[in-house]
Amino acid sequence: MRKTLKQGVLLGLVLLMSAMMAACGNNATANEKTATPAANDTTKTVKEAEQDIEPAKLEDVELLNVSYDPTRELYESYNKAFATYWEKEKGQKVTIKQSHGGSGKQSRAVIDGLEADVVTLALGYDIDALQKDGLINEGWEGEFELNSSPYTSTIVFLVKKGNPKGINEWSDLIKDDVEVITPNPKTSGGARWNYLAAWGYALRENGNDEAKAQQFVKDLFSHVPVLDTGARGSTTTFVERGIGDVLLAWENEAILSIKELGPDKFDIVYPTLSILAEPPVAIVDKVVDKRGTQEVAEAYLQYLYTEEGQTIAAENYYRPTLDSVKEKFKDNFPNVELFTLADVFGTWKETQEKHFNDGGIFDQIYVPGK
Amino acid sequence: MSQVKSIQQKVIPGFGLTMGFSVFYLSVVVLIPLAALLFNSTGLTWVKFWEVATDPRVLASYRVSFTTSAVAALLDTILGLLLAWVLVRYKFPGKAVFDALIDLPFALPTAVAGVSLTALYSQNGWIGSFLEPLGIKVAFSPIGITLALMFIGIPFVVRTVQPVLEDMDRDAEEAAATLGAGRLRTFCKVILPSLLPPLLTGFALAFARGIGEYGSVVFISGNMPMRTEIAPLLIMSKLEQYDYAGATAVAMLLLIISFFLLFMINSLQRWVRRTSR
Numbered sequence: 001m002r003k004t005l006k007q008g009v010l011l012g013l014v015l016l017m018s019a020m021m022a023a024c025g026n027n028a029t030a031n032e033k034t035a036t037p038a039a040n041d042t043t044k045t046v047k048e049a050e051q052d053i054e055p056a057k058l059e060d061v062e063l064l065n066v067s068y069d070p071t072r073e074l075y076e077s078y079n080k081a082f083a084t085y086w087e088k089e090k091g092q093k094v095t096i097k098q099s100h101g102g103s104g105k106q107s108r109a110v111i112d113g114l115e116a117d118v119v120t121l122a123l124g125y126d127i128d129a130l131q132k133d134g135l136i137n138e139g140w141e142g143e144f145e146l147n148s149s150p151y152t153s154t155i156v157f158l159v160k161k162g163n164p165k166g167i168n169e170w171s172d173l174i175k176d177d178v179e180v181i182t183p184n185p186k187t188s189g190g191a192r193w194n195y196l197a198a199w200g201y202a203l204r205e206n207g208n209d210e211a212k213a214q215q216f217v218k219d220l221f222s223h224v225p226v227l228d229t230g231a232r233g234s235t236t237t238f239v240e241r242g243i244g245d246v247l248l249a250w251e252n253e254a255i256l257s258i259k260e261l262g263p264d265k266f267d268i269v270y271p272t273l274s275i276l277a278e279p280p281v282a283i284v285d286k287v288v289d290k291r292g293t294q295e296v297a298e299a300y301l302q303y304l305y306t307e308e309g310q311t312i313a314a315e316n317y318y319r320p321t322l323d324s325v326k327e328k329f330k331d332n333f334p335n336v337e338l339f340t341l342a343d344v345f346g347t348w349k350e351t352q353e354k355h356f357n358d359g360g361i362f363d364q365i366y367v368p369g370k
Numbered sequence: 371m372s373q374v375k376s377i378q379q380k381v382i383p384g385f386g387l388t389m390g391f392s393v394f395y396l397s398v399v400v401l402i403p404l405a406a407l408l409f410n411s412t413g414l415t416w417v418k419f420w421e422v423a424t425d426p427r428v429l430a431s432y433r434v435s436f437t438t439s440a441v442a443a444l445l446d447t448i449l450g451l452l453l454a455w456v457l458v459r460y461k462f463p464g465k466a467v468f469d470a471l472i473d474l475p476f477a478l479p480t481a482v483a484g485v486s487l488t489a490l491y492s493q494n495g496w497i498g499s500f501l502e503p504l505g506i507k508v509a510f511s512p513i514g515i516t517l518a519l520m521f522i523g524i525p526f527v528v529r530t531v532q533p534v535l536e537d538m539d540r541d542a543e544e545a546a547a548t549l550g551a552g553r554l555r556t557f558c559k560v561i562l563p564s565l566l567p568p569l570l571t572g573f574a575l576a577f578a579r580g581i582g583e584y585g586s587v588v589f590i591s592g593n594m595p596m597r598t599e600i601a602p603l604l605i606m607s608k609l610e611q612y613d614y615a616g617a618t619a620v621a622m623l624l625l626i627i628s629f630f631l632l633f634m635i636n637s638l639q640r641w642v643r644r645t646s647r
Binding site (some may be wrong): 007009105108187236241243357363 | 389393422425488489509594596607610611616
């Protein structure tokens with residue numbers, strides 16, 4: 001009996017080793033095959049029928065844009081526009097696939113081998129992570145204009161129609177009977193912008209007193225009854241479940257919820273001061289070098305800054321940065337005093353370490369007795 | 371008799387071969403992924419592990435995860451026994467549908483379950499709007515988490531108890547009755563002992579499932595640090611800051627405690643089986 005047992009275990013191990021070796025041998029090809037389907041949320045935006053019209057001079061090319069959740073509609077229209085532009089310009093057919101999810105989750109997918117040519121994420125910190133892993137060269141912030149943020153947004157308040165609790169300013173959020181809905185800054189990129197906007201406001205009100213700013217943010221979070229894991233979750237909590245009096249949200253998400261739910265239910269309130277949210281874009285250098293897509297990837301992101309790209313962004317409720325488009329859409333985006341991350345907090349790395357990493361200020365807010 | 375036995379053994383080819391395949395599959399499906407978890411924690415020192423493990427927020431999340439899972443599994447055990455009993459012992463119209471319904475929580479993506487439970491039990495939901503005025507807060511409290519875990523865990527209990535109940539001889543119950551035992555006495559002395567092992571298995575399965583559950587809980591729990599934050603959420607939030615080592619530390623500790631608890635339950639089960647014979 002003991003002998004058969006030994007033989008059996010040995011057989012199992014041999015099988016295992018051979019299976020692993022086979023897997024290693026196929027690794028290179030398998031990676032290439034699985035890389036694109038791994039983006040489970042990928043949608044083909046350029047119709048395949050278009051490819052039948054006439055043979056292109058240049059070989060067809062495919063790009064993968066890995067983005068975060070609320071840009072789905074934006075990039076669906078933008079990809080079509082860019083493909084048309086690129087074909088006219090270069091005579092090359094380009095198919096752009098897009099993948100969406102939480103910003104941090106998407107960034108991790110790219111680190112783990114999802115072959116994204118470009119990333120368009122919610123936070124610079126998520127792109128920094130790619131740089132740290134060697135996928136993106138240093139200095140990506142300067143590669144495109146305006147800190148590589150072609151469109152911006154800000155944090156606004158979504159309140160019930162008529163604003164029954166009279167919420168007009170950040171300081172109104174810590175009034176006794178007010179409940180605030182925001183996602184968890186530990187798990188949501190958007191929530192980090194919310195938190196930082198509140199912090200920036202408190203700093204201004206208290207003459208740059210950090211301790212008072214921390215107290216304000218702590219008070220604010222004591223008015224939060226539910227911390228969802230992502231921005232869409234919080235929107236659902238506020239809009240569908242009717243919990244809370246005010247939702248802290250990206251401007252584009254707030255406008256979108258009003259458009260979808262009818263303007264008779266909610267109002268947007270702009271505080272006097274908010275943060276300029278700059279969702280950055282970057283080329284994944286290592287991937288484009290390998291796939292030879294450098295030129296088209298660069299053009300793809302550069303085109304976001306043109307009249308057409310900016311118009312598409314504005315139509316999807318992101319603030320355009322090009323003056324002519326800004327002027328055209330000025331009624332959609334009320335003037336608010338905005339500060340940037342660099343103005344108040346410095347780089348994402350510093351901000352993340354000080355506020356959101358384990359043991360950071362956000363964690364201290366919830367430590368009992370402090 | 372001995373001839374029959376030897377033929378039975380030969381139905382599946384030799385012990386060596388089957389054992390080999392068992393080792394192979396167990397490795398591919400369970401052991402290697404678990405080893406990869408350890409491997410992923412490169413940079414995880416004992417100091418760091420201890421630091422993460424004793425963080426008050428991590429400890430609070432373990433308390434939430436383990437108590438809600440235990441309570442949910444316990445309630446599931448009682449309810450599951452009742453459900454299995456009804457399904458096995460009675461005939462009623464629609465029984466087949468009822469029986470199939472039990473498995474649905476297995477098939478439903480847990481996030482969907484979480485969203486619908488939250489919709490039901492939040493303060494303006496169908497059920498929540500009646501409970502809230504009574505001062506019972508279900509959604510965004512530990513009660514909500516327990517409820518979600520009960521939903522996820524109930525099929526485990528029913529499906530482990532049901533076959534045992536089906537195989538049970540009713541002769542023993544009738545004998546007990548003819549010997550003058552009351553209903554309660556028959557249940558406690560005749561039925562329950564043979565049901566205890568499957569009940570324990572069901573409990574262990576539901577409990578283990580609850581500890582790792584993420585999808586259904588994050589929606590209904592409200593995720594408030596120190597109060598309704600579950601351990602799997604903390605793992606996710608560590609991953610969100612690219613802290614793979616920290617995430618692995620929380621996961622490892624979760625697995626170690628779970629393994630220990632499951633081992634205890636399994637031993638208890640073996641002991642029960644031995645003493646009931």
